[in-house]
Amino acid sequence: MRASGVHKNSFVGLSEWIRGVEIEPSVYAADFLQLGRQTDELLAAGARIFHIDVGDGRFIPPITIGPVVVRALAPVVHAAGGRLDCHLMVDDPERHFEQIRDAGGDSVTFHVEACADVPAAAALARSLGLGTGLAFNPDTPVERAATLAAHTDLALCMSVHPGYSGQEFIPESLDRLRRLRELVPAATLVQVDGGIDESTAGAVHQAGADLIVAGSGVFYRDDIAEAYRGLVRAAG
Numbered sequence: 001m002r003a004s005g006v007h008k009n010s011f012v013g014l015s016e017w018i019r020g021v022e023i024e025p026s027v028y029a030a031d032f033l034q035l036g037r038q039t040d041e042l043l044a045a046g047a048r049i050f051h052i053d054v055g056d057g058r059f060i061p062p063i064t065i066g067p068v069v070v071r072a073l074a075p076v077v078h079a080a081g082g083r084l085d086c087h088l089m090v091d092d093p094e095r096h097f098e099q100i101r102d103a104g105g106d107s108v109t110f111h112v113e114a115c116a117d118v119p120a121a122a123a124l125a126r127s128l129g130l131g132t133g134l135a136f137n138p139d140t141p142v143e144r145a146a147t148l149a150a151h152t153d154l155a156l157c158m159s160v161h162p163g164y165s166g167q168e169f170i171p172e173s174l175d176r177l178r179r180l181r182e183l184v185p186a187a188t189l190v191q192v193d194g195g196i197d198e199s200t201a202g203a204v205h206q207a208g209a210d211l212i213v214a215g216s217g218v219f220y221r222d223d224i225a226e227a228y229r230g231l232v233r234a235a236g
Contacts (some may be wrong), residue, residue, distance in 0.1 A: 017049060017083055018189070022211050023201070023231045024085060025224075026193070027073070028053040028064055029165040029215030035069075038224055039076060045225035046232070048082040051193070051213045052105065056090040059114050060163035064089070067096075067103035074104025083107070085211075087135065087193070089162050090114065094121050101128045109133030109156050109191075113140060118148040133191065137162060142176050146183035154211065155184050159204070160194030165215040169195025174207045181208030201234040 025042050027035070027050055039050070050073065055064035070084055077084055086105040088096055093110035100108055108125050112134055115121050122132040135156035136145035142157075149155035157180050159173035173192065181190050192204045193213035201212055214231055221227035 018210055019048075021205050021209070021235045022049050023047065023218075023228060023235060024049045024051040024191075024211055024213045025218045025228060026051040026053060026165070026213050026215030027069065029219040031219065035072075036076070038219070039073060041225045042218070042228055043077070043080045043082065045228045047228055048080070049085050049211070050077055050082060051215075052084055052086040053215075054086060054088045054090060054096065054100075055163065059091045059111065060089045062163055067099045067105075070100060070103035070105050078104065085109070085131075085133075087133075087156070087213075089135075094124055097121075097125050097128055097130060101130055105130065107131030107133060107153070109135050109152075109154065111135045111137070111162075112145050112148055113137055119151045122151045133189075135162075135193075138170055138173065138176075142179045143183065146180055149180075149184050149188060152188070154189035154191050155180055156191040156193055157209075158194055159192050159196070159200075162194075166220065167195055169197075169200045174203055177204060177207035177209055196231070198230050198234040201231045202236055205235045 053064050054066050057063040083106040085107050086100050087109045091114050108130050125132045132152040133154040134149045134152045137158050160167035189210045190208045191211035192209040196214040197217035218227045
């Protein structure tokens with residue numbers, strides 16, 4: 001059964017998700033004692049896509065957050081016209097798709113390094129009404145990921161090694177983003193995640209990123225709403 005207040009998941013019409021370029025606050029970096037208040041502040045500041053990092057303690061060292069948090073956020077975010085973009089940093093990601101859907105997630109992005117059959121995984125996600133994304137780590141060749149990302153709606157270029165908030169942006173990621181944008185179809189969104197702040201947001205957008213995930217760059221600031229607005233301005 002679906003959670004109360006959760007709308008039917010759909011990734012149809014990507015233009016409805018993004019407004020030129022989107023800054024996605026990454027909930028993993030939030031103060032969980034204040035999560036409801038912080039979500040309301042970011043929605044009021046204009047945020048509409050929230051990034052949910054799901055870690056299993058196997059694909060990445062830490063266990064992070066999961067469907068319980070998605071279920072709590074979904075009614076509030078959806079009521080404001082927002083979306084929950086779920087990044088699965090887990091082994092065997094397909095096992096979690098239905099739970100994410102039932103909790104109110106709108107999309108699932110899984111890692112090429114953790115998925116044996118990307119086309120099948122993407123087809124399963126779509127059959128559940130979920131959007132699809134393919135992520136790849138800094139050590140994975142861009143060409144490998146780009147070829148498989150043709151089966152998904154977005155391609156996520158990690159600009160840090162996944163697992164922990166607060167890491168510094170890997171400078172070589174700019175060239176990797178440019179190469180990714182060249183290789184994937186024009187309709188495929190390009191996303192970047194890791195080390196994003198006002199000093200990097202503009203550069204990653206110019207390199208081809210449509211969706212820019214920011215954790216510490218938003219939540220580790222005294223005024224998270226102004227931090228979000230600052231990133232929007234920096235991204236241009």
